Amino acid sequence: DIQMTQSPSSLSASVGDRVTITCRASQDISNYLAWYQQKPGKVPKLLIYAASTLQSGVPSRFSGSGSGTDFTLTISSLQPEDVATYYCQNYNSAPRTFGQGTKVEIK
């Protein structure tokens, strides 16, 4: 099975900072990588699919990159409403594994 490893597991940054979260797959998954945002007490929301395609309605400060085994989610200018846990997911094959999550807080 493909394992997904995110880093860091948590981070604290100031409003306006550039934030980067990485996700590594244990095998080549091409660009079948999605990022989800889950705010406290809320349902997960799709942010990015195909590694770099922004889901409709998602602010342009979010971006994704990578292919193969190494992927990155970037928030160009952190906003208070971005406080959440972020998950990557392999959807190249089953099991469609998630990373363990990265909790983003405001400093």
Added chain:
Amino acid sequence: QVQLVESGGGLVKPGGSLRLSCAASGFSFSDYYMSWIRQAPGKGLEWISYISSSGSITNYADSVRGRFTISRDNAKISVYLQMNSLRAEDTAMYYCARDEPIRGYSNALDYWGQGTLVTVSS
């Protein structure tokens, strides 16, 4: 608009069974795979199963294989999760989500329901 509504959660004793339902609307249900995902209290997301558009293909996480069964009824626009031999570690919020289409590129899990809570405890 796309809507997914889960139901069937509740309190069940270890070793018991429960059947979850997910009613879909707002899209061509029979054109999409569907997935179930769960989240234990305070923990991360765990994908547990998907079913193909016709129901002929299913797949499971190792943690539930042999105990859980996914199914769908395209006429009733619903997907189900039969959960048997439940354990305390199955306690979680269970979400259904729209998965890949039978034509075109997948947008991953692009729509999620609100979830239904399953608690396994004596």
